[in-house]
Amino acid sequence: MRTNPPLRIAGIYVLVAATWIWCSDRVLGVLVSDADLRMELQTLKGWFFVLVTGAMLFWLIRHDVRRLERSNRRLRAGREQALRVLVTAMDARHQETGHHSERVARMATELARLDGVRGRALDELRLGALLHDIGKLALPDTILTKPGPLDEAERTLMRKHPRIGHELLQQVDFLRGSSEVPYSHHERWDGGGYPQGLCGEEIPLGARIFSVIDVWDALITERVYKPAWPETRVLEYLREIAGSQLDPRLVELFLKHYAMLKQLAAAPETAPAQRTA
Incomplete structure (x- = not known):
């Protein structure tokens, strides 16, 4: 059974201090x-004791901090592995191809870094992007995998997934800060989105960044309900909806660095290594 770190440090300190005081007092005696000389040496001994035990405490505390x-x-790596398993299962259920959630999370993280x-x-943005569609877990397969357009009732149900995703992540302490992307990535710059009808910079920055990537990915990849668009058409469409659906500044930033961001859409083993935050 492992010793409690604060108790261990305190125990070592008390043992060293008691040994030093007992032995040094007797040696001086x-x-x-x-x-008079003994008094001066006692003072020097006290300062020496402070310096040595201070260094000892520093080493012990630093050792435990590094261990923690x-x-x-x-722990974080284990959490992320579990989340990635969940996301892979979500993408499979939604019939997304090419690890959609991982792909858009990589691209959104890099676009955010560029910003x-x-x-x-x-x-928080990276995890929010990875889990952006977690609210769809509550939706039936008949909607998620429908090969054609949704009817009005189905669209109404589909539009509930951002709020559901937000509520799910709010129940997990380390994911609460990541809930903005799932909650707000269907808001529009002009205020015509959902679920809150936010506009402009009322929309959280992370959600605005992710929306650019999500729209690009939705158009350039084949989905169960549509074929993939040609790349030139996708880029032109992004320019068209900048200022209405998407933040125009972020669309401009995306297009400026498009070649590099596009590489991140590749599988992790072929994509350029991402820098740490």
């Missing part, structure tokens, strides 16, 4: 008979 950091990294997003916000 034997070797130094002059009272390693444990946290393993200056860093640190925790970038990690």
